[in-house]
Amino acid sequence: xxxxxLSGLSKSFGGVSALDGIDFTIREGEFFTLLxxxxxxxxxxxxxxxxxxxxxxGTITVGGVPFVAGRVNVPPEExxxxxxxxxxxxxxxxxxxxxxxxxxxxxxxxRAEKTRLIHEALDKVGLAHLTKRYPHELSGGxxxxxxxxxxxxxxxxVLLLDEPLSNLDAKLREQARAWLKRLQADxxxxxxxxxxxxxxxxxxxxxxxxxxxxxxxxxGTPAEIYEKPATAGVAAFVGSCNFLTGQVVGRRGGHxxxxxxxxxxxxxxxxxxxxxxxxxxxxxxxxxxxxxxxxVDGTPDGNALDAEILTRSYVGSRYEYDLTLGENVIKVxxxxxxxxxxxxxxxxxxxxxxxxDVALPQAA
Amino acid sequence: xxxxxTDLSVRGTVTAPRYxxxxxxxxxxxxxxxVLAAAAxxxxxxxxxxxxxxxxxxxLYEAGGVFTVANYTKLFTEAGFGQVIVNTALxxxxxxxxxxxxAVPMAILVVRTRLPFGRVLGLxxxxxxxxxxLILGFxxxxxxxxxxxxxxxxxxxxxxxxxxxxxxxxxxMTEAVALAPVAYVFCANVLRQSDAAxxxxxxxxxxxxxxxxxxxxxxxxxxxxxxxxxxxxxxxxESLSVPLLYGTPADIKxxxxxxxxxxxxxxxxxxxxxxxxxxxxxxxxxxxVVAQARVLKKAQRFISVRxxxxxxxxxxxxxxxxxxxxxxxxxxIFGAAIPILGLVFRSFTLIFTPLQNxxxxxxxxxxAEIFAFDDYTRSITNSLVVAAVGAVAVSVFALVAxxxxxxxxxxxxxxVEYLALAPQAIPGIIVGIGFFWAFALIGSGGVxxxxxxxxxxxxxIVFGFTVLPTAFSSIASSITQIGAExxxxxxxxxxxxxxxxxxxxxxxxxxxxxxxxxxxxxxxxKGYSAALFVSSANSExxxxxxxxxxxxxxxxxxxxxxxxxxxxxxxxxxxxSRFMKGHASA
Numbered sequence: 001x002x003x004x005x006l007s008g009l010s011k012s013f014g015g016v017s018a019l020d021g022i023d024f025t026i027r028e029g030e031f032f033t034l035l036x037x038x039x040x041x042x043x044x045x046x047x048x049x050x051x052x053x054x055x056x057x058g059t060i061t062v063g064g065v066p067f068v069a070g071r072v073n074v075p076p077e078e079x080x081x082x083x084x085x086x087x088x089x090x091x092x093x094x095x096x097x098x099x100x101x102x103x104x105x106x107x108x109x110x111r112a113e114k115t116r117l118i119h120e121a122l123d124k125v126g127l128a129h130l131t132k133r134y135p136h137e138l139s140g141g142x143x144x145x146x147x148x149x150x151x152x153x154x155x156x157x158v159l160l161l162d163e164p165l166s167n168l169d170a171k172l173r174e175q176a177r178a179w180l181k182r183l184q185a186d187x188x189x190x191x192x193x194x195x196x197x198x199x200x201x202x203x204x205x206x207x208x209x210x211x212x213x214x215x216x217x218x219x220g221t222p223a224e225i226y227e228k229p230a231t232a233g234v235a236a237f238v239g240s241c242n243f244l245t246g247q248v249v250g251r252r253g254g255h256x257x258x259x260x261x262x263x264x265x266x267x268x269x270x271x272x273x274x275x276x277x278x279x280x281x282x283x284x285x286x287x288x289x290x291x292x293x294x295x296v297d298g299t300p301d302g303n304a305l306d307a308e309i310l311t312r313s314y315v316g317s318r319y320e321y322d323l324t325l326g327e328n329v330i331k332v333x334x335x336x337x338x339x340x341x342x343x344x345x346x347x348x349x350x351x352x353x354x355x356x357d358v359a360l361p362q363a364a
Numbered sequence: 365x366x367x368x369x370t371d372l373s374v375r376g377t378v379t380a381p382r383y384x385x386x387x388x389x390x391x392x393x394x395x396x397x398x399v400l401a402a403a404a405x406x407x408x409x410x411x412x413x414x415x416x417x418x419x420x421x422x423x424l425y426e427a428g429g430v431f432t433v434a435n436y437t438k439l440f441t442e443a444g445f446g447q448v449i450v451n452t453a454l455x456x457x458x459x460x461x462x463x464x465x466x467a468v469p470m471a472i473l474v475v476r477t478r479l480p481f482g483r484v485l486g487l488x489x490x491x492x493x494x495x496x497x498l499i500l501g502f503x504x505x506x507x508x509x510x511x512x513x514x515x516x517x518x519x520x521x522x523x524x525x526x527x528x529x530x531x532x533x534x535x536x537m538t539e540a541v542a543l544a545p546v547a548y549v550f551c552a553n554v555l556r557q558s559d560a561a562x563x564x565x566x567x568x569x570x571x572x573x574x575x576x577x578x579x580x581x582x583x584x585x586x587x588x589x590x591x592x593x594x595x596x597x598x599x600x601x602e603s604l605s606v607p608l609l610y611g612t613p614a615d616i617k618x619x620x621x622x623x624x625x626x627x628x629x630x631x632x633x634x635x636x637x638x639x640x641x642x643x644x645x646x647x648x649x650x651x652x653v654v655a656q657a658r659v660l661k662k663a664q665r666f667i668s669v670r671x672x673x674x675x676x677x678x679x680x681x682x683x684x685x686x687x688x689x690x691x692x693x694x695x696x697i698f699g700a701a702i703p704i705l706g707l708v709f710r711s712f713t714l715i716f717t718p719l720q721n722x723x724x725x726x727x728x729x730x731x732a733e734i735f736a737f738d739d740y741t742r743s744i745t746n747s748l749v750v751a752a753v754g755a756v757a758v759s760v761f762a763l764v765a766x767x768x769x770x771x772x773x774x775x776x777x778x779x780v781e782y783l784a785l786a787p788q789a790i791p792g793i794i795v796g797i798g799f800f801w802a803f804a805l806i807g808s809g810g811v812x813x814x815x816x817x818x819x820x821x822x823x824x825i826v827f828g829f830t831v832l833p834t835a836f837s838s839i840a841s842s843i844t845q846i847g848a849e850x851x852x853x854x855x856x857x858x859x860x861x862x863x864x865x866x867x868x869x870x871x872x873x874x875x876x877x878x879x880x881x882x883x884x885x886x887x888x889x890k891g892y893s894a895a896l897f898v899s900s901a902n903s904e905x906x907x908x909x910x911x912x913x914x915x916x917x918x919x920x921x922x923x924x925x926x927x928x929x930x931x932x933x934x935x936x937x938x939x940x941s942r943f944m945k946g947h948a949s950a
Binding site: 050051052054075076077078079080081082083085086087089090091092093102103104105106107109117147150151154155160 | 378379380381382383390773847849850852853854855856857858859860863867868871872
């Protein structure tokens with residue numbers, strides 16, 4: 001299984017830049033996800049890898065072979081990649097078996113071998129009994145698996161998946177996710193996956209590239225992306241997050257003290273170098289890292305901010321609180337559903353993220 | 365290029381596909397260039413000779429031509445061209461106003477209000493698909509002409525005929541009846557696509573139905589009305605049949621009849637003047653089509669896109685609705701049904717006048733006359749051959765052109781689209797003149813002459829030219845319903861652009877292809893003006909033969925031949941739509 005290298009990949013549509021210098025290397029056998037809001041360029045990136053779109057600049061190399069480099073541009077049909085489309089793109093006038101036979105016929109595979117490969121591929125996705133069905137006679141989940149079988153039947157070098165689960169309903173999507181993960185691990189095929197669904201990305205990927213506005217903002221394992229988002233934007237997009245603006249007023253060891261602009265309260269945060277005193281910053285805390293306690297006197301360990309509970313909603317496995325802190329609304333997740341009125345927010349300095357920019361990101 | 369893929373794709377027995385390239389160009393690209401070149405050649409073929417002829421001092425196939433603008437000055441100083449321009453403009457304006465007065469209210473009534481028999485009335489707007497304006501003109505003369513059935517009846521009743529068909533208003537009325545369905549369809553489509561909630565909103569605000577029509581529905585129609593205006597203007601500028609039929613006895617000349625009489629009827633046609641006049645019309649019609657395209661682009665921005673399919677609520681008009689229904693019925697009956705049925709009836713009688721009971725002279729003699737002469741029967745078989753061969757050829761070319769224009773990364777794909785649509789800017793009679801000269805040029809020095817001059821092939825080429833935009837648009841609109849991801853899936857699976865079409869796409873495009881086939885067949889069968897110049901005694905088609913019979917005063921035979929043409933069209937459409945239905949359910 002080859003590795004996929006993108007370097008300096010840019011694409012503009014009539015002067016509007018869609019991709020702006022994308023660089024990353026996908027390792028052999030890796031499940032690599034491009035995650036981002038719609039319009040961030042993730043599908044364009046995938047289409048450039050597939051050869052369906054031509055980048056304006058940059059190179060794409062798969063297994064050491066240049067697909068796009070200078071004047072070289074290998075057409076999609078000669079790249080030998082497998083691709084599953086959002087709409088599945090099963091050819092409606094062909095049966096399942098005929099759909100799978102097309103790439104094999106193109107490759108002039110002998111008849112007996114063809115039958116064997118089709119059976120094998122369908123077996124992998126658990127649909128060997130449906131060879132004679134037409135696409136419209138299949139459920140959405142089955143269509144999705146046939147599309148996957150069609151992309152795998154000719155043993156492509158890389159598997160490209162363009163939001164393949166987005167057309168399934170929620171329950172089925174979760175099943176398909178687990179199943180896809182297993183299949184990919186079994187085959188060990190290098191996989192590039194495009195999604196705007198952060199849960200999908202976190203659950204499936206070995207590594208994730210988060211994209212905004214045609215750039216990769218952060219590349220890392222799901223844990224890195226979630227625990228240490230590189231920017232406030234990533235923190236807002238992957239999972240949900242509370243943001244407060246303030247100013248650095250002190251530094252001690254690996255920690256900074258931030259005075260909140262809104263309430264004047266202070267927050268202690270574990271932060272790397274680079275946040276000198278007087279610097280305007282945004283601090284971010286995930287809702288599940290906040291604890292709500294009744295207001296008590298005295299100074300606790302870590303951080304404590306006094307707030308007022310605004311609403312409480314029961315969402316099944318937990319309670320979600322909205323609290324007002326000055327002008328801000330803070331989201332908190334808790335198992336305790338009995339809290340009302342004034343409350344104290346407590347959290348560890350290690351759970352506070354600090355960002356140099358002061359613009360509050362909008363969660364997509 | 366070499367394929368470096370082999371090292372990573374040889375796994376098991378499956379290897380990555382490789383495609384041969386000659387000088388770095390694959391077979392797909394070659395085909396795309398061929399289509400571009402063919403389309404360009406096709407469009408230039410009739411235009412270039414006209415331009416050239418308008419600027420030289422002698423017939424273009426004669427050697428030693430000198431460039432000059434004398435043809436243009438001659439055109440404007442002599443030949444009564446000033447009057448022709450005035451007539452053409454008057455006719456175009458009158459036709460357009462009348463067309464809009466018929467079409468716009470009708471579209472609103474049928475689509476947006478609860479009209480008695482609304483569906484039937486809407487469907488009856490399809491009649492021009494079967495009937496050419498030439499035949500409609502014959503029908504009108506048969507009924508409303510100076511000696512027409514209705515005219516005579518009216519004179520019997522009140523002592524005089526309160527109208528004169530052989531006049532500019534008479535032409536405009538007939539043209540408007542023929543063009544109204546086109547304008548109607550365009551307005552109706554826009555109305556169907558617009559959001560009915562807009563009207564519901566006005567209703568909730570307390571507006572009464574009539575008020576809603578004037579404050580909400582009509583303003584929304586502004587873009588299609590502008591579009592329909594341009595469409596009708598350009599159609600009436602290039603129309604030949606009605607001005608030819610009505611204008612000849614009254615000596616009223618417009619652009620198209622000017623070309624007709626100067627090019628075909630005069631003993632020694634002045635080719636230079638003919639070329640200059642053609643160029644001027646060409647410039648006008650091209651400008652119209654460009655304007656049309658602009659408006660259409662804007663019109664699409666006006667269309668209110670709705671997220672979910674909502675069943676349009678129709679306004680309840682009560683008495684006003686009945687008035688509307690009666691008005692539309694009158695239009696259909698007096699505009700189309702009576703003239704056409706009259707023409708059909710005429711074909712079975714010897715003398716057709718209310719002064720004598722026509723049933724007493726019932727006869728098949730008119731048909732016998734047609735079948736007695738080889739020239740006439742041959743025109744029928746010629747028409748069928750031309751329509752069949754032309755439809756297949758044009759549809760095949762249109763299909764390939766659509767695939768290049770809409771489903772490729774070919775650098776000149778837009779050019780292919782514009783070229784394929786270009787013929788709609790060129791009036792049929794000018795297509796005929798242009799190809800006539802092109803064939804003369806080609807034939808004057810080579811072996812191609814006997815192949816192209818006055819042959820059926822020539823007729824097929826000119827008709828193919830005129831219906832190419834129709835076939836192209838019809839396939840292009842269907843192909844948008846086939847998701848581009850199906851192509852992409854084939855490409856990533858290893859099919860090149862041509863392979864994608866040969867393995868996957870063609871099968872999905874069969875319904876669109878058959879649709880284009882029927883459309884082109886019927887359009888060619890109806891057409892005649894483009895064939896006037898290129899056909900000879902052996903390659904006459906129904907339309908041209910009918911015109912000849914008309915000038916000879918054989919009105920019975922005209923009626924019979926016209927009836928046959930309508931019947932053939934109806935049968936073809938009926939059979940084809942049956943096939944289409946069966947195909948869709950299979």
